[in-house]
Amino acid sequence: MTLSQKQINAFNRDGFIIARGLLDDVDLQPLIDELSDWVDARARELLDEGEITDLHQDQPFETRFGLLFGQSRRMGEEMDIMHARGRAMFDFLRNPKLLDAAQSFTGPEIVCNPIQHLRAKPPERFDPDTGPSLYVVPWHQDAGVMMPEAEESNIVTCWVPLGDATTEMGCVQALPGVHGRGYLRHQAAGGTTIATNVMPDLLQDVEPLSLACSKGDVIFLSRFTPHRSTPNRSDKCRWSLDLRYQTTGHHTGRTAHPEFVVRSLSKPSTVMRDVAEWRRLWIDAFENPRGSAAHRTE
Numbered sequence: 434m435t436l437s438q439k440q441i442n443a444f445n446r447d448g449f450i451i452a453r454g455l456l457d458d459v460d461l462q463p464l465i466d467e468l469s470d471w472v473d474a475r476a477r478e479l480l481d482e483g484e485i486t487d488l489h490q491d492q493p494f495e496t497r498f499g500l501l502f503g504q505s506r507r508m509g510e511e512m513d514i515m516h517a518r519g520r521a522m523f524d525f526l527r528n529p530k531l532l533d534a535a536q537s538f539t540g541p542e543i544v545c546n547p548i549q550h551l552r553a554k555p556p557e558r559f560d561p562d563t564g565p566s567l568y569v570v571p572w573h574q575d576a577g578v579m580m581p582e583a584e585e586s587n588i589v590t591c592w593v594p595l596g597d598a599t600t601e602m603g604c605v606q607a608l609p610g611v612h613g614r615g616y617l618r619h620q621a622a623g624g625t626t627i628a629t630n631v632m633p634d635l636l637q638d639v640e641p642l643s644l645a646c647s648k649g650d651v652i653f654l655s656r657f658t659p660h661r662s663t664p665n666r667s668d669k670c671r672w673s674l675d676l677r678y679q680t681t682g683h684h685t686g687r688t689a690h691p692e693f694v695v696r697s698l699s700k701p702s703t704v705m706r707d708v709a710e711w712r713r714l715w716i717d718a719f720e721n722p723r724g725s726a727a728h729r730t731e
């Protein structure tokens with residue numbers, strides 16, 4: 434189902450919307466099962482290496498990763514879409530409900546943009562670092578993590594919780610209405626791209642909104658909407674995907690990594706349906722680096 438005109442108007446006004454109940458367990462459970470298997474296999478590797486001592490195999494999806502991460506931060510290594518390259522993940526990237534909604538912004542020719550992440554934000558007690566990380570992200574616009582060539586590209590961010598993502602769990606926060614100011618200058622920080630953030634003096638006049646979600650909700654964000662996320666003060670992990678879809682033919686902002694066509698009205702044969710081909714594209718990008726994955730800091 435495409436989004437309603439009311440939802441599109443709200444997106445245009447605020448720079449984001451939460452599409453409540455867009456997805457259900459049929460959409461999410463295959464992915465959760467695949468990720469549970471990934472976590473289990475990784476935990477067994479780390480147990481064999483003597484990195485962890487307790488597999489916590491009876492713990493549910495919501496709590497197991499945090500308990501493992503608390504024993505070794507190496508649990509989080511390579512736990513991302515482009516490294517795990519699972520079949521259920523590939524299928525989810527092409528989920529028709531998600532694409533129908535994204536189509537409201539991109540039109541019917543849709544590419545899956547390669548800037549995408551899986552995040553399992555652990556409870557803060559297992560991740561006591563206070564600095565920016567993949568899990569606690571400073572204020573930024575997605576335009577700030579793209580090459581400047583993508584400034585005109587029609588790219589929408591879809592933030593998909595795989596369970597509840599409450600304020601206590603460190604949900605996304607956004608600044609309403611600021612997307613209308615266009616690209617705001619960003620700065621690099623801490624020597625890591627994870628910390629790219631909007632110059633603080635550009636953001637002082639707007640009150641942040643917490644975008645708390647229930648499982649099944651999806652947040653759509655403009656690439657110019659400043660957003661961040663806060664530490665997870667609960668006992669559960671805050672699992673989420675952040676995906677981006679765009680109009681086919683527009684610059685992706687990340688030429689080092691592969692995009693692929695997920696929907697096409699005019700050329701249906703260009704749609705990628707083969708998980709092996711998707712995996713091959715990512716492996717090739719890592720083994721034969723080219724193009725740019727740089728963030729934007731001017």
Ligand SMILES: O=C(O)CCC(=O)C(=O)O
Pocket residue numbers: 552567568569570575590592604605660661662663673675
């Ligand atoms: O998931 C988060 O905590 C932050 C996500 C984010 O910053 C993004 O999707 O650009």
